[in-house]
Amino acid sequence: MLLNQFLLLSAILFTIGVYGVIVRKNGVLVLMSIELVLNAVNINLIVFSTYWGIAGQVFALFTIAIAAAEVGVGLAIVLLIYRNQRSVDIDELDEMKG
Amino acid sequence: MWFFTHVWIIPALMALSFLLILFFGKKMPKKGAEIGIVFVGAAFVLALLTGGNWIAWSNDNPEGHGPAAEGAALANVDPSCSSVAAEAAAVGEGVEQVEGKTAASEPAGAEKGGHEEVATRPVVSCVNWFENGDQTISIGTLVDGQSVLLLIVVTLISLLVHVFSTDYVHGDRRYTHYFAFLSLFTASMLFFVLSENTLQMIVGWELVGVCSFALIGHWWEEKPNSDAALKAFLTNRVGDIGLLVGVIVLYFAAGKSFSILDLNILANEGGISHNLLLIGSLCLITAVMSKSGQFILHTWLPDAMAGPTPVSALIHAATMVVAGVYMVARLYPVFFEGLSISGSSVNALSMIGAITALFGAMLAFVQKDIKKVLAYSTVSQLGFMVTALGVGAWTAALFHLFTHAFFKACLFLGAGSLSHACHHSFNMVDDMGGLRKIMPKTFWTYLVATAALAGVFPLSGFWSKDEILAGTGSFPGTQGANGEYHVMLVMLLLAAFCTAAYMTRTIWYAFYGEYRGHGTPHESGPRITTPLIILASLGAIAGIVNLPAAFDFLPEGAQTRFEHYVEPVGLYFPAITHAGFNPALAVVSVLVGLAGIGLAYLYFFKDAFAGLHGLAERNKVAAFFKNILVNKYYFDWLYTTVIVGFVKGPLARAANWFSANVIDGLVNLVGKTAVGSGNWVYKNVDQKVVDGAVNGAGSSASGVGAMLRLTQTGRIQQYAALFFAAVAILAGVFVVVIG
Numbered sequence: 001m002l003l004n005q006f007l008l009l010s011a012i013l014f015t016i017g018v019y020g021v022i023v024r025k026n027g028v029l030v031l032m033s034i035e036l037v038l039n040a041v042n043i044n045l046i047v048f049s050t051y052w053g054i055a056g057q058v059f060a061l062f063t064i065a066i067a068a069a070e071v072g073v074g075l076a077i078v079l080l081i082y083r084n085q086r087s088v089d090i091d092e093l094d095e096m097k098g
Numbered sequence: 099m100w101f102f103t104h105v106w107i108i109p110a111l112m113a114l115s116f117l118l119i120l121f122f123g124k125k126m127p128k129k130g131a132e133i134g135i136v137f138v139g140a141a142f143v144l145a146l147l148t149g150g151n152w153i154a155w156s157n158d159n160p161e162g163h164g165p166a167a168e169g170a171a172l173a174n175v176d177p178s179c180s181s182v183a184a185e186a187a188a189v190g191e192g193v194e195q196v197e198g199k200t201a202a203s204e205p206a207g208a209e210k211g212g213h214e215e216v217a218t219r220p221v222v223s224c225v226n227w228f229e230n231g232d233q234t235i236s237i238g239t240l241v242d243g244q245s246v247l248l249l250i251v252v253t254l255i256s257l258l259v260h261v262f263s264t265d266y267v268h269g270d271r272r273y274t275h276y277f278a279f280l281s282l283f284t285a286s287m288l289f290f291v292l293s294e295n296t297l298q299m300i301v302g303w304e305l306v307g308v309c310s311f312a313l314i315g316h317w318w319e320e321k322p323n324s325d326a327a328l329k330a331f332l333t334n335r336v337g338d339i340g341l342l343v344g345v346i347v348l349y350f351a352a353g354k355s356f357s358i359l360d361l362n363i364l365a366n367e368g369g370i371s372h373n374l375l376l377i378g379s380l381c382l383i384t385a386v387m388s389k390s391g392q393f394i395l396h397t398w399l400p401d402a403m404a405g406p407t408p409v410s411a412l413i414h415a416a417t418m419v420v421a422g423v424y425m426v427a428r429l430y431p432v433f434f435e436g437l438s439i440s441g442s443s444v445n446a447l448s449m450i451g452a453i454t455a456l457f458g459a460m461l462a463f464v465q466k467d468i469k470k471v472l473a474y475s476t477v478s479q480l481g482f483m484v485t486a487l488g489v490g491a492w493t494a495a496l497f498h499l500f501t502h503a504f505f506k507a508c509l510f511l512g513a514g515s516l517s518h519a520c521h522h523s524f525n526m527v528d529d530m531g532g533l534r535k536i537m538p539k540t541f542w543t544y545l546v547a548t549a550a551l552a553g554v555f556p557l558s559g560f561w562s563k564d565e566i567l568a569g570t571g572s573f574p575g576t577q578g579a580n581g582e583y584h585v586m587l588v589m590l591l592l593a594a595f596c597t598a599a600y601m602t603r604t605i606w607y608a609f610y611g612e613y614r615g616h617g618t619p620h621e622s623g624p625r626i627t628t629p630l631i632i633l634a635s636l637g638a639i640a641g642i643v644n645l646p647a648a649f650d651f652l653p654e655g656a657q658t659r660f661e662h663y664v665e666p667v668g669l670y671f672p673a674i675t676h677a678g679f680n681p682a683l684a685v686v687s688v689l690v691g692l693a694g695i696g697l698a699y700l701y702f703f704k705d706a707f708a709g710l711h712g713l714a715e716r717n718k719v720a721a722f723f724k725n726i727l728v729n730k731y732y733f734d735w736l737y738t739t740v741i742v743g744f745v746k747g748p749l750a751r752a753a754n755w756f757s758a759n760v761i762d763g764l765v766n767l768v769g770k771t772a773v774g775s776g777n778w779v780y781k782n783v784d785q786k787v788v789d790g791a792v793n794g795a796g797s798s799a800s801g802v803g804a805m806l807r808l809t810q811t812g813r814i815q816q817y818a819a820l821f822f823a824a825v826a827i828l829a830g831v832f833v834v835v836i837g
Binding site: 018021022023030090091093094095096097 | 810811812813814815818819822
């Protein structure tokens with residue numbers, strides 16, 4: 001079984017996703033990076049399900065469904081931001097500065 | 099028995115009458131007078147019935163003498179209010195059969211007064227008033243001859259005064275309140291005479307004082323009237339201290355009991371030391387001096403004439419002022435033992451009474467106001483009663499109280515009738531005269547009452563005064579008196595002489611000569627003259643109730659009825675002896691009275707002793723003495739100028755200095771200290787500690803906030819970076835710790 005390889009793939013995907021979330025300025029790309037993070041988790045769940053039964057795959061299906069919803073909400077927010085700001089640059093959204 | 103145990107109804111009726119008049123009087127057609135008259139009439143009827151029952155009760159007394167029978171006579175005393183009496187009764191119960199017979203055969207009882215004396219059976223009933231710790235204070239009624247006598251006298255005089263007042267104060271601005279207070283006074287006086295314990299006596303004593311105050315000041319809008327009311331009240335307060343102290347002393351002396359019977363039995367049987375009784379009786383004498391107008395606290399009584407005349411007749415002649423005499427008579431064993439009345443020749447009580455009798459009578463000579471003459475006459479006659487009590491002539495004192503109530507009330511009401519006719523003036527010298535023909539009813543009743551007061555045979559005053567004179571035991575040949583009070587006899591005879599003379603003087607000024615007032619005088623209406631006629635008749639004939647025992651030509655049971663029914667015999671009354679009738683003394687006393695009348699008659703009516711007329715204007719010595727009398731022995735001057743002056747002047751200044759320096763200094767010191775410590779607390783505690791803590795909390799919160807706000811950049815990616823870094827660290831920690 002190629003467990004180590006899959007976990008390695010998952011970790012790489014996660015790291016790339018986190019990097020994207022932190023450094024990309026485009027809001028849409030940030031959302032896409034979040035998808036990478038979620039898929040990294042999904043890979044983990046499915047890989048472990050071969051050892052501990054079907055529950056991992058069920059969780060993965062839930063995650064995909066919720067991720068679809070999350071992207072829907074996220075894109076709507078980004079769309080509204082764009083309408084207000086004429087831009088989707090996240091760096092400009094600092095009205096919450098204390 | 100029903101009447102004796104339910105005698106409380108009589109004062110309760112009058113109290114109810116007071117409330118009814120107060121609440122509904124003004125709405126009634128006669129403004130409340132009819133309520134008062136109906137109720138006092140009912141009270142009088144009940145009092146008469148009680149009197150009749152008392153006579154029947156005394157008549158069917160079981161025979162028997164000696165201590166056992168005397169104990170058994172107390173069987174009708176409620177044990178819950180008189181423990182000592184109850185004990186005596188229990189002892190009497192057990193041995194009555196045996197000892198009663200043996201004692202009856204002894205002639206001891208027959209020896210005393212010439213006739214058999216059977217122990218009186220007082221009826222005492224009481225209820226629990228209040229309890230304090232283990233001490234129970236009861237309230238109740240004590241019915242014996244003495245209280246029944248006063249019941250009848252008070253209700254009778256009160257009834258007549260009510261009737262008289264409907265005409266006399268007709269149209270008065272406080273007509274309804276006047277009758278309300280008459281009712282309250284009657285209720286209080288009846289409450290007082292029925293007292294079962296000394297505490298209850300104090301309550302009644304103060305209640306009648308309050309009513310007296312209110313009625314003297316009935317026309318308070320005029321300053322002298324309200325002053326007189328205050329003077330009466332304050333002078334009585336002086337004596338009330340004595341009453342209070344005396345009652346407290348006797349309370350402890352009698353083993354913590356207020357019961358009159360307990361106190362009397364213990365005092366009588368030697369259960370209380372002589373010194374305690376002496377102190378107690380001296381304190382109570384002070385109370386007598388104020389309430390019964392004895393020298394030197396008599397000064398309020400003449401001033402009390404500022405009240406309406408019917409009030410003077412009721413309160414300041416017939417009833418309230420005899421409260422002191424009644425109190426002494428009620429607690430007689432205390433005085434009899436405490437002052438060692440038996441077998442001596444002088445004591446405080448008789449001395450005060452004799453001085454009052456003589457000096458009061460002398461003051462009546464210089465008064466222009468007819469009511470003031472009668473007031474001093476009352477003072478003097480009260481002196482007679484007190485002297486009688488002081489020399490041991492108990493029955494004579496009560497008998498004089500009885501007869502005096504009638505003729506003195508008649509004289510006062512007569513004076514009221516006169517002033518009613520003469521435009522409400524009481525000045526007989528300037529505003530009266532020649533009223534004999536115009537007011538025949540007033541004149542004749544006044545004349546009869548005057549003769550009774552002067553002691554003319556055979557009117558009632560003769561009998562009672564003669565008994566007092568005989569009671570001094572000083573006149574040669576008098577048998578059976580308690581002691582030999584020579585000084586008292588002389589002073590009383592002089593007082594009797596003065597009494598006859600000054601009363602003749604008032605008759606001269608009021609009824610003879612030319613009319614000196616203005617307007618046309620007229621005879622008063624029937625509501626005024628009827629009480630006068632009733633009182634004058636009673637004043638004339640009341641003497642027959644106590645004819646001397648020496649009159650053995652009279653039918654059986656006609657002599658000394660008053661003594662027989664009124665004077666108690668038994669454990670709660672000292673074994674006093676009764677002075678026999680002395681014909682020589684009777685002749686002397688009548689001659690003294692007639693001499694007074696005769697000399698005054700010659701002086702005023704016939705203009706005799708021309709050299710004496712206007713003597714005071716020519717002779718310095720006479721002027722000196724007249725001046726003393728006009729100024730009433732300077733007692734008022736002594737009280738107002740000397741005593742009150744001392745209090746007002748130096749004492750007030752001392753008090754002011756003390757107040758300004760000591761008390762104010764103290765107050766200022768306290769104030770300054772408070773301000774100083776307040777300032778220190780403000781500066782140090784409030785500003786530094788409290789404010790510091792509050793400010794510190796605020797600024798530290800602001801400092802922390804300022805530091806924390808640096809992290810709040812508003813950049814979402816920085817938050818994400820921090821979030822992931824934290825997760826990574828936590829994951830690392832997790833792995834290390836778990837692994």
